[in-house]
Amino acid sequence: xxxxxxxxxxxxxxxxxxxxxxxxxxxxxxxxxxxxxxxxxxxxxxxxxxxxxxxxxxxxxxxxxxxxxxxxxxxxxxxxxxxxxxxxxxxxxxxxxxxxxxxxxxxxxxxxxxxxxxx
Amino acid sequence: xxxxxxxxxxxxxxxxxxxxxxxxxxxxxxxxxxxxxxxxxxxxxxxxxxxxxxxxxxxxxxxxxxxxxxxxxxxxxxxxxxxxxxxxxxxxxxxxxxxxxxxxxxx
Numbered sequence: 001x002x003x004x005x006x007x008x009x010x011x012x013x014x015x016x017x018x019x020x021x022x023x024x025x026x027x028x029x030x031x032x033x034x035x036x037x038x039x040x041x042x043x044x045x046x047x048x049x050x051x052x053x054x055x056x057x058x059x060x061x062x063x064x065x066x067x068x069x070x071x072x073x074x075x076x077x078x079x080x081x082x083x084x085x086x087x088x089x090x091x092x093x094x095x096x097x098x099x100x101x102x103x104x105x106x107x108x109x110x111x112x113x114x115x116x117x118x119x
Numbered sequence: 120x121x122x123x124x125x126x127x128x129x130x131x132x133x134x135x136x137x138x139x140x141x142x143x144x145x146x147x148x149x150x151x152x153x154x155x156x157x158x159x160x161x162x163x164x165x166x167x168x169x170x171x172x173x174x175x176x177x178x179x180x181x182x183x184x185x186x187x188x189x190x191x192x193x194x195x196x197x198x199x200x201x202x203x204x205x206x207x208x209x210x211x212x213x214x215x216x217x218x219x220x221x222x223x224x225x226x
Contacts, residue, residue: 105168
């Protein structure tokens with residue numbers, strides 16, 4: 001079945017970086033875009049950016065430009081999201097989510113990865 | 120960025136009730152409006168896309184309507200498994216943005 005499986009929870013110190021993975025299965029990896037969305041505790045959903053696995057093209061939310069890097073590995077059908085210069089406000093659950101295009105709904109979501117930033 | 124505003128922020132309802140959640144966009148988004156359901160500790164789940172279209176496997180008691188800037192999600196005959204938080208989302212342009220959520224609780 002179609003699914004996205006994310007890496008496990010992380011605890012990081014302020015100023016460090018975190019890299020979260022999202023492995024796709026059950027569909028043609030290069031045919032769909034992948035979004036990253038985060039959710040701080042008790043808060044709403046915030047879009048971080050999008051990558052197209054076929055050519056690696058990316059578009060980051062203005063808020064995260066300079067701190068976020070999204071990459072993909074087509075040999076393992078995995079996308080990655082790395083966030084640097086972490087601060088306490090980055091404590092959140094990070095989700096990957098599939099979309100047919102930038103204008104389509106997010107039809108499949110990963111289970112989420114909790115990232116805690118604390119000294 | 121397009122701002123999405125949901126109302127109410129929360130509501131209490133009983134099993135069997137009909138519930139309506141509204142979502143307003145800060146500018147016209149044509150039909151690029153989606154609805155998600157999220158339960159505690161889980162990822163959001165797509166319910167309705169492009170205003171009206173029911174995602175595969177979603178019960179027909181969920182329905183969507185609207186156009187332009189004003190949209191609604193209706194849940195007919197609320198079931199115990201429907202108690203959750205609901206988010207609207209626009210994908211008309213980048214960045215895609217979400218409403219702040221509406222929590223549907225048991226009365």
